[in-house]
Amino acid sequence: MNSEEALSLVCKLFATKYEIPLTPLEQEIIRQSWEGKEYKDMKIAGYSSAYVKTNIAPELWKKISKVLGVTVGKKNLRVVLHNLQREKLSTKLETPREFFHKLEAVNSISAQNWQNMSDLEIFGRGEELAILQKWILQDQCRLVAISGMGGMGKTTLTGNLLKHLVSNQATRFANIIWLSLENAPTLESILREIIDLISSQQHLVPSIENLLDNLRSERYLIIFDALENIFSKDSLAGKYRQGYESYSNLFKQISTSQHQSCLLLTSVEIPREISILVGKNSLVRLLPLQGLAIQPAKQLLRNKGLTEEEDWERLINLYRGNPLALKIVATMILELFNGKVSAFLAENTIFIGQIAEILDKQLVRLSDLEIQLLYCLASIKEPVKFAHLCVYFEQKNISKSQIITVLESLIMRSLIEKNIEHGEFMFTLQPLIQKYVQKYYTK
Known part of the structure; x- marks a missing residue:
């Protein structure tokens, strides 16, 4: 199914619920979403990408979700429509309630x-x-x-x-x-x-x-x-x-x-x-949810086609077994280092690239104090005790209770690693977070 066929299917489904057809702007959002474009890359005459993302797209997805009876967004549009096509809803349009009753007759789970x-x-x-x-x-x-x-x-x-x-x-x-x-x-x-x-x-x-x-x-x-x-x-x-x-x-x-x-x-x-x-x-x-263990992570890299398995464990530890980060860095190694992990590791760097987009979404949520604490840990580079953090922030008139609150928040966000040494917690950043903070944040 190409973008025009997908758009035609949505228009037919839309017609079962609303008398007013999809606007040209809404149709263009669907077409370009089907093609896999991010909002920032969409080119729609007369409309900025920010306006489309903030004001038009959310309401469009809500309306389509209501018609289909399942949650639809830009990310899962292709799979939803492929599923609908397999159910032959393109030839026999059903209301959401009828669709669920049909599934219910097949098995006990009525909205998969x-x-x-x-x-x-x-x-x-x-x-x-x-x-x-x-x-x-x-x-x-x-x-x-x-x-x-x-x-x-x-x-x-x-x-x-x-x-x-x-x-x-x-x-x-x-x-x-x-x-x-x-x-x-x-x-x-x-x-x-x-x-x-x-x-x-x-x-x-x-x-x-x-x-x-x-x-x-x-x-x-x-x-x-x-x-x-x-x-x-x-x-x-x-x-x-x-x-x-x-x-x-x-x-x-x-x-x-x-x-x-x-x-x-x-x-x-x-x-x-x-x-x-x-x-x-x-x-x-x-x-x-923590990172993958070594063996499952190696299977991921094997599926991606990397070579030199003896170096994989270093790569896995560098990215703490984060599955998506490993997929991204493995693709980069294939494209730039011919799949040779040793060649990438020899550069003694951490590839951020598209991984930064993952971290952007998470770190943009942080408070000023959280950012300061991350920058502190990124600057020190070594695991530190709570007492040392208190000394660092004492000159900034930040109390111990504030530091405890911020540490707890960062741990809740899975952004800080803590390990026990000699019966005392030591706090540090995983290499990927440390590299990101050093690159994108300043004092």
């Missing part, structure tokens, strides 16, 4: 939005998958969160988890709903979307109470992917954006109220109220 993911390739993660399945199926946790820095594979892990759950005959969910929070939807719009999908009552008020009633009546699995988009920038980890504070009540209610369902979250950072509720014997669990 997880199928819209474009990349489910996974290396290792067997232990993590087993833990998540145990928490959801055996322990019947009410809320499960997966945290980790960008590129660790939180979304990919979740997609593979759902594949395992679906193939497990013991799994009994009335509905699985995958919702991306990439465009920071309001709580009201999220509640409306979920309730419309799972409630037998029409025009039910989108409230937490009505959602909980449904979560009690049937067993549902609901995924909120990329939760970090509802958190504030320029502040400590886990602080909500203005107007999004009501999400806190949703998470508290789901975590503490009696019901038989599960809410699964993926995020770079986790709400503080969830961190407090997490516990081994609690029905709220947190899985901090």
Whole structure:
């Protein structure tokens, strides 16, 4: 299916819900999104890329998502439409409700939005998958969160988890709903979307109470992917954006109220109220996702076609097993060093390149104090004790309690490494973060 065929399909689907056709601007956004262009690269006469990204695209994706009954965005547009084409919806247009009923007749899971993911390739993660399945199926946790820095594979892990759950005959969910929070939807719009999908009552008020009633009546699995988009920038980890504070009540209610369902979250950072509720014997669990172990990471590099396997472990440690960073650097080594890892390592540098885009999204969220502490660690380069950090910041009139708060926030964001030496914690940055901070930040 080319871009014009994709656009034609969307226009037909759009016509089932709205009498007003897609505007030329909306059609062009769809066409160029299908072609894989980022908003900054879109060329649309009369409109800046910033205006398109901020004012037009979010509403367009919401409207299309409403028509299809699944969350659609620029990233998963191609996969969603390919799936629809396979379901032959292009010839027999169905409303979202009819589409879900048809899926329900096929198996017990009536809204498999997880199928819209474009990349489910996974290396290792067997232990993590087993833990998540145990928490959801055996322990019947009410809320499960997966945290980790960008590129660790939180979304990919979740997609593979759902594949395992679906193939497990013991799994009994009335509905699985995958919702991306990439465009920071309001709580009201999220509640409306979920309730419309799972409630037998029409025009039910989108409230937490009505959602909980449904979560009690049937067993549902609901995924909120990329939760970090509802958190504030320029502040400590886990602080909500203005107007999004009501999400806190949703998470508290789901975590503490009696019901038989599960809410699964993926995020770079986790709400503080969830961190407090997490516990081994609690029905709220947190899985901090670390980098790949050596063997799975080697398999990733092997699949990419690198040579000189004896040098791979150094490369893996340099990037702390971050799957996406390893894929990016492996591609660069193939293109510039003919796949020879030793040739790249001989340059004694850390390639940032496209990896910077991953870090940009995460570090742009930091407060001034967090940036100062990162710069301090990047300048020292060696692991340091808390007492040494206090000496460094004493001249800046920053109190010990402030330093503790900032350290905690950076650890929540997976940006600081801590190790124990002689019974005392030592804090440092992984090489990739250190290189990034040294390059893009100044005092």
